[in-house]
Amino acid sequence: MTKVLFILSAVVMLVATFFAYQNGRSFAQIRDSVTATNVKVQSELNAANAIVAQVTKTANDADAVKQEVDIENEKIKSQKLKIAQADNDAKRAQEELDDRNKKLAELKVKLDKLPKGVKPETLVEDINNIKKTIAESQAETEAKKKEVESEEGKVADARKGLDDLVRKIEDRKKSFDRNSLMAQVVAVNPDWGFVIVNAGQSKGITEATKLLVVRGTQTVGKLSIVSVQGERTIANILPDTLGSGMQIAPGDRVILENLYQ
Structure with missing residues (x-):
């Protein structure tokens, strides 16, 4: 009888040990599954936060580009004003040049009308004064020509700068439009x-x-x-x-x- 009880006790212990082992494996599998799920959730959360950060950065970049375009537009306005001023200066210089050329032509006509061989002292003095005036007018004419050439150069430079600004703005606008597809x-x-x-x-x-x-x-x-x-x-x-x-x-x-x- 004692042997039978001993054998039954041994069987019960073996069965209990088997079920304990099975339950331990199931618990380990569940724990590993929960850990993997937590890791995946954290990864998805990090990815979502990264996307939000990228969206915020893109919006800030778009605002920055818009501010740059506004600045470039202000520069264009300034360049247009400079061009208009340079055009006006060149026009005024040309008008002064034409007026001095007209006076110079009038003086030459007067000299041509003087009688030949007539050289009274007063007339000689007047002629010398006229020659002096002609020389001064010629010198001023050359100076005005240089001023006109200088103003024309400024106008050309200003127009070139304006074209560069317009092209730059167009390039920025095309890039911004392309990257802002909605x-x-x-x-x-x-x-x-x-x-x-x-x-x-x-x-x-x-x-x-x-x-x-x-x-x-x-x-x-x-x-x-x-x-x-x-x-x-x-x-x-x-x-x-x-x-x-x-x-x-x-x-x-x-x-x-x-x-x-």
Whole structure:
């Protein structure tokens, strides 16, 4: 009888040990699963915070570009005023030059009308004065010519500076417009996993363009372009890029992925 009880006790202990071992393995698996889930949640949270930071930085960059454009516009206004002033100075210098040339021509006509061989002292003195006046007028004419040439050079330099500013602003505007694409998802086919976007070639989208779908400050997912038309783009949804528990829906915004790079 004692042997039987001993054998039964041994069996009970073996069974208890087996179940304890099984329960320990299940607990370890659950603990590892919870740890992995926490790590994944933290990773998604860090990614979301990074996207928010990138969106904020992009908005700040856009404001900075706008401020630069405003500054450049003010510079253009200043350059236009300088050009107008230089044009007026050149015009005034030319008018003075023409007036002195006219006086010089009148003096030459008077000299030509003097009788030949007549040289009274008073007349000689008058002639000398006229010659002196002619010499002074010629010197002033040359000076005015140089002033006109200088003003024309200033006008050319100012116009060149204005052209450079206009070209710079146009380049900045094109870059800003290209990087500020805003479109929307107008239709979603969940069965086939594709969407239709209301922007296409007219907005500069090509098959190589990388697109993001956002909702508020959150990124919903990424798109892979299938075809691009004038005002419409068809793109596949990349399932691996969808946020946890999120699906792309009509009305979601579509922007360039390179805004965040």
